[in-house]
Amino acid sequence: MSIKADNLVWKIGSKTVLDGVSFEAEPGKMLGLLGPNGSGKTSLLRLLARLKQPNAGTITLDGKNLAKISRRTVAKRIAFVEQHATTNANFRVVDVVNLGRFPHRSMFSGWTRKDSDAVDDALQRAGMTAKRNDRWQSLSGGEKQRAQIARALAQTPTELILDEPTNHLDIQHQISLMRLVACLPITSIIALHDLNHAAMFCDRLIVMQSGRIVAAGAPEDILTQDLLREVFCVDARIEPSPYHARPHIHYLR
Ligand SMILES: Nc1ncnc2c1ncn2[C@@H]1O[C@H](COP(=O)(O)OP(=O)(O)OP(=O)(O)O)[C@@H](O)[C@H]1O
Numbered sequence: 001m002s003i004k005a006d007n008l009v010w011k012i013g014s015k016t017v018l019d020g021v022s023f024e025a026e027p028g029k030m031l032g033l034l035g036p037n038g039s040g041k042t043s044l045l046r047l048l049a050r051l052k053q054p055n056a057g058t059i060t061l062d063g064k065n066l067a068k069i070s071r072r073t074v075a076k077r078i079a080f081v082e083q084h085a086t087t088n089a090n091f092r093v094v095d096v097v098n099l100g101r102f103p104h105r106s107m108f109s110g111w112t113r114k115d116s117d118a119v120d121d122a123l124q125r126a127g128m129t130a131k132r133n134d135r136w137q138s139l140s141g142g143e144k145q146r147a148q149i150a151r152a153l154a155q156t157p158t159e160l161i162l163d164e165p166t167n168h169l170d171i172q173h174q175i176s177l178m179r180l181v182a183c184l185p186i187t188s189i190i191a192l193h194d195l196n197h198a199a200m201f202c203d204r205l206i207v208m209q210s211g212r213i214v215a216a217g218a219p220e221d222i223l224t225q226d227l228l229r230e231v232f233c234v235d236a237r238i239e240p241s242p243y244h245a246r247p248h249i250h251y252l253r
Pocket residue numbers: 012017035036037038039040041042043044
């Protein structure tokens with residue numbers, strides 16, 4: 001069952017940012033969250049990660065109300081990579097990634113082999129092994145982003161929530177991150193602006209506009225020329241890619 005949202009409403013002051021949002025993330029699948037700037041993607045992800053509480057509606061994790069699950073249990077299960085996640089402290093990369101193990105440790109347990117293995121594996125998957133002892137402030141924007149992804153992977157979550165994780169990455173690392181997340185045997189929810197990457201790697205997509213879900217389903221079912229025109233205000237032609245069979249969008253000049 002994984003994460004389910006039922007009729008979520010979230011307001012800031014008198015402004016309704018999310019308005020009746022309902023969906024279900026299938027276990028083990030990659031769900032892409034699309035929508036123009038300001039459509040509510042980050043707001044929704046912050047509710048799912050329990051950083052904010054909805055004004056109305058419920059989020060359930062395996063059928064249990066998220067608001068009633070202990071913070072520690074949520075932290076063991078859900079990893080969240082925020083869009084502008086950073087730190088001012090000049091930690092080493094490995095110190096940041098080690099933080100991912102925090103929810104799994106008790107007052108009495110020391111650092112274990114399992115913790116070290118999870119950190120090593122996460123650094124390797126994020127392509128950051130060679131930078132493990134580098135100082136945070138010496139990293140490029142993309143390297144910081146990959147270190148945050150390694151921190152989330154070290155958490156060994158069952159649900160991984162990523163807010164535009166590819167926005168600072170070069171094309172090689174964009175593709176390898178999308179491939180990595182698609183191959184993980186966990187539920188992932190990923191906000192993206194690149195519609196072709198979303199179509200290529202995600203199992204299902206949700207499209208948001210002005211705080212509402214306006215389309216949901218498999219990429220080939222929902223990515224249409226009309227949707228791109230109405231929601232994203234672009235003219236495009238869409239055809240199945242001869243290389244990977246998923247929809248490929250050709251934007252018109
Ligand atoms: N703390 C806040 N105070 C006031 N308005 C906010 C706040 N957080 C979000 N909003 C508003 O809520 C709306 C949705 O914002 P959100 O960041 O969720 O959109 P988004 O789809 O993630 O956008 P982007 O693609 O630009 O990252 C926007 O109109 C934004 O201005």
